Amino acid sequence: MKIFRRSRSRWYLLALLWVGLIVIGFGGFRQQANDSGAHQSNLEIAYRLMQLATLEYKASAEYLNWRLQIARFIAPAMAAGTVLQTASLVFVDQFRRFRLRFARNHTVVCGLDEVGTRLALAFAARGDTVVAIEADPAMAGVSTAKDSEITVLIGDPSDASQLRAARIMKASRLVAVCGSDATNVQIALQAVDIVGDRDANALRCAVHLTDTELTTLLRAADLDTHRGVRMSFFNTHERAARALLAENHPFDDELDAVHVAVFSLGQLGRSLVVNLAQQWIERRPGRPLRITLVDTSATGRWRALQLQHPALTAACDATVIDFDFDEPTANSVDALQTLFADGAPPTWIAIAFVDESLSLSTAFFITQSLGVRNTQLIVRTRTEAGLGALLIPGTTASDPFPSMHAFPFLDRTCTTDAVEGGVREQLAQAVHEDYLAHTSSEAGDASLRRPWTELSDEQRDLSRRRVDGIIADLAAVGCELSPLRRWGEPLTEFSDDELDTLAMREHRRWFDDRIASGWSYGPERDNTLKKNPMLLAWSDLADDVRAMNVASAASLADMLARAGFEPARHDRVS
Numbered sequence: 266m267k268i269f270r271r272s273r274s275r276w277y278l279l280a281l282l283w284v285g286l287i288v289i290g291f292g293g294f295r296q297q298a299n300d301s302g303a304h305q306s307n308l309e310i311a312y313r314l315m316q317l318a319t320l321e322y323k324a325s326a327e328y329l330n331w332r333l334q335i336a337r338f339i340a341p342a343m344a345a346g347t348v349l350q351t352a353s354l355v356f357v358d359q360f361r362r363f364r365l366r367f368a369r370n371h372t373v374v375c376g377l378d379e380v381g382t383r384l385a386l387a388f389a390a391r392g393d394t395v396v397a398i399e400a401d402p403a404m405a406g407v408s409t410a411k412d413s414e415i416t417v418l419i420g421d422p423s424d425a426s427q428l429r430a431a432r433i434m435k436a437s438r439l440v441a442v443c444g445s446d447a448t449n450v451q452i453a454l455q456a457v458d459i460v461g462d463r464d465a466n467a468l469r470c471a472v473h474l475t476d477t478e479l480t481t482l483l484r485a486a487d488l489d490t491h492r493g494v495r496m497s498f499f500n501t502h503e504r505a506a507r508a509l510l511a512e513n514h515p516f517d518d519e520l521d522a523v524h525v526a527v528f529s530l531g532q533l534g535r536s537l538v539v540n541l542a543q544q545w546i547e548r549r550p551g552r553p554l555r556i557t558l559v560d561t562s563a564t565g566r567w568r569a570l571q572l573q574h575p576a577l578t579a580a581c582d583a584t585v586i587d588f589d590f591d592e593p594t595a596n597s598v599d600a601l602q603t604l605f606a607d608g609a610p611p612t613w614i615a616i617a618f619v620d621e622s623l624s625l626s627t628a629f630f631i632t633q634s635l636g637v638r639n640t641q642l643i644v645r646t647r648t649e650a651g652l653g654a655l656l657i658p659g660t661t662a663s664d665p666f667p668s669m670h671a672f673p674f675l676d677r678t679c680t681t682d683a684v685e686g687g688v689r690e691q692l693a694q695a696v697h698e699d700y701l702a703h704t705s706s707e708a709g710d711a712s713l714r715r716p717w718t719e720l721s722d723e724q725r726d727l728s729r730r731r732v733d734g735i736i737a738d739l740a741a742v743g744c745e746l747s748p749l750r751r752w753g754e755p756l757t758e759f760s761d762d763e764l765d766t767l768a769m770r771e772h773r774r775w776f777d778d779r780i781a782s783g784w785s786y787g788p789e790r791d792n793t794l795k796k797n798p799m800l801l802a803w804s805d806l807a808d809d810v811r812a813m814n815v816a817s818a819a820s821l822a823d824m825l826a827r828a829g830f831e832p833a834r835h836d837r838v839s
Contacts, residue, residue: 279343279346279347282339282343282346283343283347286336286339286340286343287314289332289335289336289339290313290314290317290332290333290336290340291310291311291314292332293329293330293331293332293333293335293336294310294313294314294333295310296330296332297329297330297333298310300330317336317337317340364416365396365416365430365431365432366432368394368396368432368435368436369432369435370394370435370436370437371393371394371395371396371432371435371436371437371438372385372388372393372394372395372396372436372437372438372439372440373395373396373397373398373428373431373432373433373436373438373439373440374388374395374396374397374398374440374442375397375398375422375423375439375440375441375442375443375449375452376398376399376422376441376442376443376444376449377397377399377404377406377407377409377410377417378404378406378442378443378444379406379675379679380442380473380501380675380678380679381397381399381406381440381442381443382405382406382409382410383675383679384440384442384679384680384681384684385397385406385410385413385415386409386410386413386415387679387680387681388438388681389413389414389415391681393438395410395415395416396415396416396417396418396431396432396436397410397415397416397417397418398417398418398419398420398422398427398428398431399417399418399419399422400419400420400421400422400443402419407419418430418431422441422443422448422452423443423448423451423452423455424455425455425458425459428452428455428456428459429459433456433459433460433468434459434460436468437468437469438468438469438470438471438685439452439453439456439468439469439470439471439494440470440471440473440684441453441470441471441472441473442473446474446475446476446479449472449473449474450472450474452472453470453472453494453496456468456470456494457493457494460493460494461493462493467493467494467495468493468494468495469494469495469497469685470494470495470496470497471497471498471499471684471685472496472497472498472499473498473499473500473501474498474499474500475500475501475502475532476500476532477500477502477503477532477535477536480498480499480500480503483498499683499684500532501674501678501679501683502531502532502533502536503536503829504677504678504683504691505533505536505672505674505677505678506533506536506537506539506540507540507694507695507698508672508677508678508718509533509537509615509643509672509677510537510540510541510544511698511716511717511718512672512716513613513615513641513643513670513672515541515544515613515615516544516545516548516613517612522609522612523545523554523555523612523613524555524556524557524609524610524611524612524613525541525554525555525556525557525611525612525613525614525615526556526557526558526559526604526611526613526614526615527541527556527557527558527559527614527615527617528559528560528614528615528616528617528618528624528627529559529560529616529617529618529619529624530558530560530562530563530566530567530570531560531617531618531619533617533619533645533674534558534560534615534617535566535570537615537617538556538558538570538577538581539570539574539577539752540827541554541556542554542556542574542576542577542580542581543580543752543823543826543827544702544827545580546576546580546823547702547820547823547827548702553579553580553581553582554580554581554582555581555582555584555609556581556582556583556584557583557584557585557586557604557611558583558584558585558586559585559586559588559601560585560586560587560588561587561588561589562587563585563586563587563588564585564587567583567585574752575752576752577752584604586600586601586604588600588601590623590626590627590630601635602635605631605635605636605637610637610640611640612640612641613640613641613643614631614637614640614641614642614643615642615643615645616628616631616642616643616644616645617645618645619645621644621645621646621647621651621652621653622652624644624645624646625644625646625652625655625656628642628644628669632668632669637668638668639668640668641668641670642668642669642670643670643672644656644669644670644671644672645672645674646671646672646673646674647673647674647675648673648674648675648676649671649673649676653671653673655671656669656670656671689729689732689733690729691828691829692732692735692825692828692830693725693728693729693731693732694717694728694828695824695825695827695828696728696731696732696735696824697713697717697720697725697728698717698827699824699827700713700728701714711792712724713727727778730774730778731774734770734771734774735771735821735825737770738766738767738770738771739767739832741766741767741770742759742763742766742767743834744757744832744833744834745832745833746825746830746831746832746833747830747831747832747833749825749826749829749830749831752826757822757831757832757833757834759818759819759832764815764818764819765815767818767821768811768814768815768817768818769803769814771814771817771818772803772806772814773803776800776802779797779800780800782795783795784796784797784800785797785800786798786800786801787800
């Protein structure tokens, strides 16, 4: 039974059985004394019980009642079970290391910090065999992983001998989540050398990078196989920004009145700014987004963002406020008060400090001291537990902060999907977000109008097949995916013939996908009967419908840019 796989549960079972043995044995000795007419004190009976438990009790020739018969046979089994259970605790690491010699298709997690521990537990909860490598034996994640019966090797994860001890040559997945980007990249390079040219399925190696820009530069490797290793690079802040915006829509129907504010321009805050600008430009091209940025070094970080992504200058009408919450100046306080006192205060606020206490205190400061009551405030927290529980609806008897919404960073980013996604999964999610942004409720499938995390795997496959189609379509016009290093640099422009080719190929893919799903042509759309008036051959489509498909092909580069990619000519890539 699964309940007895944990050591603690087995100890509870043993304790319960020992109590039962004591009760039966005590009753048996008392009955025997009464039957023989010999007086025995409770202390004498207790001594005999100790003899029984230590296998030193020697029964006399006299008759043994049924209780003693049961007790004397159970006692040896109980003693043996206790010894084995104790030995399993003393030699548990040795047992697991021995078992590791036969491990295959397992998951190796390098680093047991907060992120690594959560990922290791997530893979173990899914049923995978997990082996973890951690350099610091005092790291809290070590004991947490061992309690979940995860084999933990203590040593440098970037050391080839440790990787070999974890048998990565037989593993199916390697996750590098140490604190240093350099260490994580070194682990991946060591894996390439150890695995070599693998004939079977490639080792999937997911490398966590804390630097968003470095992740962008290395992302092209996601589509390549390095000998026997399929590499992918992921950044939790970048994924968190997309998840936060998908869960908490910043743009309502009154687009003219939109004014967003981002507190903290750390990794998450900077990713939020770029994603907000990209989504806004898609909705209102040519009109800059009013955005206010508040950070200790807001001016410098905003200028750095503009250098990294030149398009931000035209996409945003930015106001920056250098505000130190520990030591605020009079001018910065006046600027913050003016922000919420003018005629167009923020309509959507994200508070993205790494320190969740600072995030929450900032949110309370905004609502209490600045008088903000109805504006949506998204507050970054570590998890849904602890301080985050204050802002999760339903966790308290009443909702004391109805305008505040928690975004549990670790709960949203430390998942198996986040690690295994790679480029294709990230692009599939971008495709779905594009569908939500550009498809009306009347025209689209109602069951698909939900955040990516709420879709079933079958529903996600629709977007995944679209991504496969995009890659093939780009190849048909001499292009391939390339990392978008600078948003705002001139993108690859398609000729009219290339746009026609892209639109025609995408319509054909969509046509085949719909037919395979049971849809058919109908003069009017009917989601219940699966009828669609556009289920026609390309040549039979009306001119306005073909023009709509061509326009969609023309916006492909913008959709890819939001996912961190751009189409590039083969000659430019080479």
